[in-house]
Amino acid sequence: MLIKKINELREYIQPYKSDKETVGLVPTMGALHNGHLSLIKAAKEKCDRVVVSVFVNPIQFGPNEDYNKYPRTLDADYELCTKNGVDVVFSPSPAEMYGEGFILSNDNLTYVCPPFNYTDKLCGKSRIGHFDGVCTVVNKLFNIVQPDFAFFGEKDAQQLIIIKKMVKDLNIPIEIIGCPIVREESGLALSSRNKYLSDKGKKDALVLSKILQNIKQCYLKGITDIDALKETAFSLLNDNVELEYLEIYNSETLEQEEKANNNSRAFIACRVEGVRLIDNIKLGD
Ligand code: AMP
Numbered sequence: 001m002l003i004k005k006i007n008e009l010r011e012y013i014q015p016y017k018s019d020k021e022t023v024g025l026v027p028t029m030g031a032l033h034n035g036h037l038s039l040i041k042a043a044k045e046k047c048d049r050v051v052v053s054v055f056v057n058p059i060q061f062g063p064n065e066d067y068n069k070y071p072r073t074l075d076a077d078y079e080l081c082t083k084n085g086v087d088v089v090f091s092p093s094p095a096e097m098y099g100e101g102f103i104l105s106n107d108n109l110t111y112v113c114p115p116f117n118y119t120d121k122l123c124g125k126s127r128i129g130h131f132d133g134v135c136t137v138v139n140k141l142f143n144i145v146q147p148d149f150a151f152f153g154e155k156d157a158q159q160l161i162i163i164k165k166m167v168k169d170l171n172i173p174i175e176i177i178g179c180p181i182v183r184e185e186s187g188l189a190l191s192s193r194n195k196y197l198s199d200k201g202k203k204d205a206l207v208l209s210k211i212l213q214n215i216k217q218c219y220l221k222g223i224t225d226i227d228a229l230k231e232t233a234f235s236l237l238n239d240n241v242e243l244e245y246l247e248i249y250n251s252e253t254l255e256q257e258e259k260a261n262n263n264s265r266a267f268i269a270c271r272v273e274g275v276r277l278i279d280n281i282k283l284g285d
Pocket of ligand 1: 027028029030034035036038039151152153154155156179180181182183189190191192
């Protein structure tokens, strides 16, 4: 079932809720791939009913980001969802979500803003306001769908951590389930933005997962000094890959720790062929 209107979604979902069926929500921006599919499968296993939202959220993109050219493949997304037992694909327009006037003005919206010490680093540092946009839309989706469980990928680890924090701080009665990163055999983390890369770009992009694997191996061999771990990346970088950040933080709080430990996570962002790619790895087994 494809639904584009909020009130229709509510009407459709209501009988499930009345019958006490559990509802799982998988929020996405579409251009679905096997990474998204792993979230859908996890939701199918845990919940009676599964809703996948497909919405390219304008308020989480900066003015110079790829909102307009972000891949939109709703027909294929809908087919994939139907094949995989999704009950509802919810794909509202920006006007449906934010009101008709939104396109002209976004200065009259109530935002949900996560704490500064979760957003002043990693992707939040270069993408000012990005996580305000994410938390606001995820809150709206939570209020519209009212799921029991919501599924997010560790691929966007900072996002997952921030959503968990938001749910805790705002007493939202939804359990957040984090799902592992799905990768190509080469190691490249699946991403809708990989579509922008040439074959050569995809090869160059392997540097991200190689750097992370290398850091993990060094950690497992006993190196815990954070600068020393980060320095292992430099021999792998080349002119085709522009490093935006490489950091090691606590997996749950994003705090800087004195030494790497089993709870640490290494985070990387690079530009390859102008495409911004992110990846991360937990250091402990
Ligand atoms: P997006 O459509 O990029 O906003 O992603 C929707 C959800 O899918 C987010 O929770 C992502 O973290 C998750 N996701 C994207 N790529 C992957 C991947 N390679 N492995 C696991 N989850 C992913």
